[in-house]
């Protein structure tokens with residue numbers, strides 16, 4: 001990705017500082033103050049942004065491998081938004097394209113993961129059905145001539161090609177229609193992120209309060225979306241584990257009162273814990289998103305306004321609630 005030429009602009013609001021440079025040439029000051037937003041900055045940082053690069057942050061390297069190695073440290077720092085935004089000051093350069101590339105990679109990885117899990121589960125389920133039909137014949141429950149109608153020939157190429165085609169479209173369809181837990185959670189969280197962005201860049205009154213370059217908002221949207229993608233992945237994985245347990249006959253749907261034996265009762269309990277984990281994860285991410293944006297405004301972008309975080313919080317929570325209502329009414 002091409003590095004942008006450092007321009008003499010205010011790192012926070014993007015105001016052109018050429019005028020200040022022209023008048024300051026005689027005195028040659030070390031620090032500057034933006035006449036537009038009041039942000040203080042060091043002139044050296046404006047002309048050489050690499051001075052404020054963070055050595056652990058994915059956005060601050062143009063090399064893909066180096067960036068991949070920085071994922072764990074970046075996520076670790078993101079867990080505590082106020083610490084993250086204290087380290088990542090408004091002066092540090094923003095490369096929204098790099099972050100959006102990570103979001104796209106995350107979505108693709110998630111899609112591949114969901115499709116693979118779906119294929120594996122369906123294949124396993126088919127395998128179990130075939131086995132049950134064979135067992136039924138062995139036990140004399142059904143005649144061997146009837147077994148074929150319950151069985152699917154898994155050695156056939158068309159079985160796998162149909163499965164592949166079918167499953168590669170299913171996760172997206174479910175995501176769009178929002179009729180499973182993981183996508184419902186993701187849609188609610190995405191709605192909350194969207195409204196923070198709307199408050200900061202779309203609504204004129206709050207936009208004037210913020211006086212912020214678009215790039216900073218881009219960064220915050222991309223980073224919070226990355227967190228939502230991670231939560232989505234964990235939710236999909238938890239769902240897959242409970243499906244495997246059910247297909248394997250280790251657990252049953254509903255309460256443990258439906259269980260036939262002790263093993264099933266234990267796994268029903270484990271499945272229940274998994275659902276709890278998903279709920280806790282959802283609530284934690286909901287709180288994290290609010291914390292992340294409030295910390296971004298007050299710490300990262302140093303916007304001295306209490307109106308902005310309060311309005312953003314209300315708008316974001318309302319957005320989440322609206323999506324939640326929409327999903328419960330229409331699904």
Ligand SMILES: [Zn+2]
Pocket residue numbers: 010011012013014015034035036037038039
């Ligand atoms: Zn400025």
